[in-house]
Amino acid sequence: PVDASAIYGVNHTHWAINRFSVDGRLAVDIIGPFQGGGGGCCYVAPARWSSGLTVRVDWETGAGSAIDFPGTEDWTKVMVWREKILAQKRRHSKVVAVPDYTGQEVCGITVHFLPCDDIQVTTSCYAYGSP
Numbered sequence: 001p002v003d004a005s006a007i008y009g010v011n012h013t014h015w016a017i018n019r020f021s022v023d024g025r026l027a028v029d030i031i032g033p034f035q036g037g038g039g040g041c042c043y044v045a046p047a048r049w050s051s052g053l054t055v056r057v058d059w060e061t062g063a064g065s066a067i068d069f070p071g072t073e074d075w076t077k078v079m080v081w082r083e084k085i086l087a088q089k090r091r092h093s094k095v096v097a098v099p100d101y102t103g104q105e106v107c108g109i110t111v112h113f114l115p116c117d118d119i120q121v122t123t124s125c126y127a128y129g130s131p
Contacts, residue, residue, distance in 0.1 A: 004042035005108030011035055012114050013061070018089065020059035022109055022121075031113075033064035043109040045101065045123055053098045057111055057119055062089040092117050099123070 007027045011017050017031040022043055029037030046053065063085045070077035096119055098109075107125035114120065 004044045007040040008038035008110040015061040016064040018060040018062045045106045058093045
């Protein structure tokens with residue numbers, strides 16, 4: 001196998017990614033809306049890519065902002081707000097194909113969280129937005 005590398009995520013949605021894992025290995029950051037993060041250890045890609053190579057990604061989405069937080073003066077309002085935030089959390093799981101990396105350097109795995117609860121993964125060493 002190739003060297004073990006980090007697990008990253010890029011969030012292309014208005015929801016927060018509260019937590020995520022790749023094949024059971026946890027990333028370490030909460031990722032805000034339209035942000036990147038992660039850094040959990042470790043994803044080890046097979047030395048040779050083969051057709052049918054997949055990973056399972058589990059993730060939780062939730063409110064991307066606490067803009068309507070009522071403050072701490074009125075505990076009843078805080079609890080109502082908390083319940084509203086908790087009600088927005090959703091758990092997701094998907095098995096996705098790992099793109100062919102034959103002849104390329106592998107730099108961990110990056111999960112792209114897309115609208116409509118879709119995801120894509122890449123093992124590219126190029127950062128998001130690179131040409």
